[in-house]
Amino acid sequence: MSSFRENLRLALGTINSNKTRSVLTILGVVIGVTCVILIGSILTGMNRSITQSLEGFGVNNVFVQKMNMGPRNGRPSRSERTRKPISYENYEAVKEGCKVCSQVLLTIYGQTISKASYKSLEMLNPDFQGTYPNFPDVMNMSVRSGRMFTEGENSHSAAVCVIGNDVADTLFPGQDPIGKPVMVNEHTFEVIGVFEKKKQGSVGENSQDTTIAVPYETYRKMFPSNKEHFLAAQSMQGHLDEAVDQVRAALRRSRRDKYDEQDSFGIATAESFIEQFHALTGGVAAVMIVISSIGLLVGGIGVMNIMLVSVTERTREIGIRKAIGAKRHDITLQFLLEAAALTGLGGLIGILAGFMGAGIIKLISPDFPISVPLWGVAAGLIVSVSVGVFFGLWPAMKAARLDPVEALRYE
Numbered sequence: 416m417s418s419f420r421e422n423l424r425l426a427l428g429t430i431n432s433n434k435t436r437s438v439l440t441i442l443g444v445v446i447g448v449t450c451v452i453l454i455g456s457i458l459t460g461m462n463r464s465i466t467q468s469l470e471g472f473g474v475n476n477v478f479v480q481k482m483n484m485g486p487r488n489g490r491p492s493r494s495e496r497t498r499k500p501i502s503y504e505n506y507e508a509v510k511e512g513c514k515v516c517s518q519v520l521l522t523i524y525g526q527t528i529s530k531a532s533y534k535s536l537e538m539l540n541p542d543f544q545g546t547y548p549n550f551p552d553v554m555n556m557s558v559r560s561g562r563m564f565t566e567g568e569n570s571h572s573a574a575v576c577v578i579g580n581d582v583a584d585t586l587f588p589g590q591d592p593i594g595k596p597v598m599v600n601e602h603t604f605e606v607i608g609v610f611e612k613k614k615q616g617s618v619g620e621n622s623q624d625t626t627i628a629v630p631y632e633t634y635r636k637m638f639p640s641n642k643e644h645f646l647a648a649q650s651m652q653g654h655l656d657e658a659v660d661q662v663r664a665a666l667r668r669s670r671r672d673k674y675d676e677q678d679s680f681g682i683a684t685a686e687s688f689i690e691q692f693h694a695l696t697g698g699v700a701a702v703m704i705v706i707s708s709i710g711l712l713v714g715g716i717g718v719m720n721i722m723l724v725s726v727t728e729r730t731r732e733i734g735i736r737k738a739i740g741a742k743r744h745d746i747t748l749q750f751l752l753e754a755a756a757l758t759g760l761g762g763l764i765g766i767l768a769g770f771m772g773a774g775i776i777k778l779i780s781p782d783f784p785i786s787v788p789l790w791g792v793a794a795g796l797i798v799s800v801s802v803g804v805f806f807g808l809w810p811a812m813k814a815a816r817l818d819p820v821e822a823l824r825y826e
Contacts, residue, residue, distance in 0.1 A: 440717045441761030444802060447710025448762050448795040452769020454703040455791035457776075458696050460784035465692050468613075472555060472623075474685050475655055477516075477662045479509075479646040483681035484688070498679050501644035505669045505680075509646060512665030515654040520553040522546040523634050525641025531599045531627055533586040541582055542625045543599055544645075545634020551610070553649050556623060561593045561608030569630035576604040579626035580612035597627065602637050604629055655684060711798065714761060715806035722754050722810035726817075733817050743815040750814050754807020755800050762799025766792055 478484065481498045506521040513519065523545040531541045548563055550556070564575050576597060583592050592606045604627075613623045634641070650658030663682055666672075670679050726733070733746060773785050 437721075437757060437760070440721045441714060441757055441764070443710045443712070443714025443717055444758050444761030444799050445710075445714075445765040445768065447707040447714060448765025448799055449768040449772065450703065450707040450710060451795050451798075452766055452787060452791050453772045454699070454706075455794075456769065456773045456785050456787045458700060458703075459788040459791070460786040462693065462696060463786060464784035466689050472685055475650045475652065475658075476553065476555075476684065477648045477650065477655070477658050478683050479505075479648070479662065479666065480681050481643065484683040499670065500642045501646050501680060503644075505666055506644070506646055508665045508669035509648055509662055512668070513648055513650075513658055513661040515651050515657050515661060516648045517651050518549050518553050518649040520547060520549055520647045520649075521631065522550070522645045522647070523631060523641060524643055524645065525638060529600065531582065531586065531597055533595060533597055536586050536588075538582055538585045538625070540625075541599070541627045542579070542623070543627045544629075545631040545638075546628050547631055550628055553647050554623070556613070557611045558608045559611040560591070561606070563608055564628075564630050569632050572633045572636045573630060574602070574604050574633060575607045576627050576629045577608035577610060578606055578628075579610050579624040581624040582627055583609045599627060600638075604633075655686075659684065711802050714758065715802045718754050718758055718803055719806040719810060721757075722750060722807050723813070725753070726750070726810050726814045729814075730817065733814055737817070746815040746817075747811045750811035751804055751807050754811070755803035758803030758806075759796065759800045762796045765799065766795050769795070 472478075479501060481500050482495060503521065506519065509516070510519045524543065529540065531538045531543070547569060548566055551558060551563055558577060559580075561577070563577055564573065568575055576599075578586075578592065578597065582597075586592070586597065587595065592609060595606050596603050597606055598604075610623070610626060610628075648658060648662050659682065663678065666680055666682075667678065672679050736746065769791070770787060773787050776783060776785050
């Protein structure tokens with residue numbers, strides 16, 4: 416242990432006596448570790464944020480729409496674009512065919528809704544939809560003030576609506592919106608409730624907070640040209656996989672999909688969305704590893720080069736140490752510790768730079784999800800030290816193999 420401490424003291428002393436050279440040598444390591452910390456922080460924050468947002472839609476829900484859901488590369492295929500919309504008949508088929516579904520919800524929406532307004536205030540592109548009274552239960556939402564519309568209001572096509580938190584803040588700042596009128600594309604609805612703001616840490620706003628929900632029959636009456644539907648089935652606890660199978664089977668029968676054809680609809684769960692997103696970020700993580708590896712490789716080569724120069728410069732010192740009893744492993748340990756201390760210092764600077772970079776991003780964009788992961792800090796430090804050991808091994812072995820007599824003669 417005393418030998419280790421002595422060698423470490425010698426290594427740190429050498430680094431301290433060559434500050435400028437040491438800093439230039441570890442620059443590649445600093446850049447590599449900083450990249451690991453920064454990109455790891457962004458990916459960790461986004462993963463956590465997206466997971467929270469998707470789970471907010473209900474972890475026991477099965478979601479269905481005409482198009483495939485989740486991240487995609489490029490535009491949908493022609494066969495996907497020409498699929499028949501999800502219909503009311505499909506909804507009835509799922510209600511009847513899914514035995515492990517506690518609730519099934521149908522929502523109708525379209526592309527013709529441009530804005531909502533109240534007096535002189537406007538909100539562009541709200542998430543306007545026609546739905547059923549069980550909308551909050553299925554979509555994991557709650558009404559913070561007022562109430563949800565009833566089945567009677569739905570069957571009588573009542574002109575009422577329940578609005579999201581952001582809609583209330585935009586159109587009714589500092590006011591109670593209950594009982595006030597909202598105009599959506601020349602149609603007027605009375606606000607009877609406001610949804611609770613969704614807890615989130617996501618990138619951008621949550622679409623559930625921009626919701627304007629009206630009764631399903633009211634929507635169909637006022638916007639008869641809109642045919643697109645979204646279906647959500649809530650499974651009984653612990654039966655999600657079974658619910659997915661039953662919903663798929665009911666839809667394939669209802670839509671007359673042939674046994675050898677793919678589904679004519681998109682079906683997903685919060686878990687499948689999260690898995691798709693993780694697969695997407697996995698590719699980014701791979702690129703991160705390549706970028707940081709280049710920096711670490713450059714830093715490692717620099718360390719090897721400077722250690723070889725150091726061995727040459729300190730040949731007499733090595734000869735004196737051997738002459739007074741230092742063994743090969745002592746010399747090897749001295750130079751390995753010097754290389755590891757050098758890159759370890761670079762790792763610490765890189766970690767500090769990564770924390771500072773994450774802090775600056777958070778300062779510039781407070782809503783951006785960024786979180787420095789502990790695994791990134793540990794990996795940055797371990798890898799940086801390992802780079803020093805790996806690239807410092809040859810110079811250390813070269814120093815240890817020097818003949819003490821020849822070393823003492825060296826000028």
